[in-house]
Amino acid sequence: MTARRRNRIVDLVQRDGSVSIEELGATFGVSTVTIYRDLADLESLGMIVRQRGVVTAAGSNLQEAPARFRLGQNEPAKRAIARHAAAMVPRGSAVMLDDSTTGVLTARELREQTPLTVVTNSLLVAEEVRASAGMRLVLTGGEYEAWAEALLGPIAAGTVASLAADVCLVSVSGITDGVTYHPYAEVAAVKKAMMRASARSVALIDHTKFRRRALHEVAPLTAFDTVVTDSGTSPEVLERLREGGVSVEVAPDVG
Missing domain, CATH: 1.10.10.10 (Winged helix-like DNA-binding domain superfamily/Winged helix DNA-binding domain)
Known part of the structure; x- marks a missing residue:
């Protein structure tokens, strides 16, 4: 409670x-x-x-809350995004999931898309994946960060860089002038590596991220093949994104 x-x-x-x-x-x-x-x-x-x-x-541009706390924030929006994004992943794919809480919810939804190989640096994502017999789990290794419940640093980024995935699904902490950001450089580095290592990149961005700022650049929104957001994103924001050349899909609400 x-x-x-x-x-x-x-x-x-x-x-x-x-x-x-x-x-x-x-x-x-x-x-x-x-x-x-x-x-x-x-x-x-x-x-x-x-x-x-x-x-x-x-003004949370310098820090991020612990992962298990963030799991409970904006959960309906994140679940809608997760379900929509998971349906975009073909069966048999190799998919990269970052250490975002939307990524954790997406891992749950991916059970409907098996068989899959899931590459992740998130221990929370790994918990979800190992519970499914139809998913093969690849952990990146790296330095454990308790606040993120994730593996970060050069080892994590290097492992990702050595692989070739079909698609990566990543989230960010804030957006400024059409560019995505995260408070921590080591987290941003792994997200960038996942994008470079994947044939397709999908951004999972709930409506609150369009009102937040963060410190370290991840990528312009136009660098993603698709941006998935929720129905809480205003029509004005959606119009501005599309006019800027961003491919946006709005996930239907879930019960």
Whole structure:
């Protein structure tokens, strides 16, 4: 219950831009003490900022929240994107999945597309893949980063570079002027390597990413063969992307 409430707090703040602590208490029907405890933990993760009784979204260009926390954020949108993207992968393919939480949900959906070979640097993706008899798992190796539950660094990027996949499915943390970014250089490096090693590249981008910034460039949106987003992305954003030459598909909502 606590984790779900905190995920919803972040979603509300990101959606509305700011919200008062009193409003949060009324929305969730809990005491102010409980809300303050939630906000203290969220602020320590770099997800929100508190100032004079008002909570705002953090300018998260320098850090990313832990992977298991992010799994609960914007889950309906991510599940819609994951299902749509998984259906784009032909049976028998070699597919690369990055360490994004949308990638974890995509791995679950790929069980319907077996047989497949899945290459990943994510231990959360690996958990999903090894539970399916129809998927062959290839882990990149590399230096383990607990916050991402992933393998990163030169070994991970080097392993990816030595392979040739049919398609990669990657996500990013933010988009600025049509270019995708991530807060950490070592994460961006693995995503870039996956794109170079794959015949096709698909970006998995939920609507919140179009309102966020990050530090390290991954690739222009036009470098992806397809960008899959959810129905929460505004018509204005979709029109701007298509006018800029980006191939965009909007995933249908899932129940």
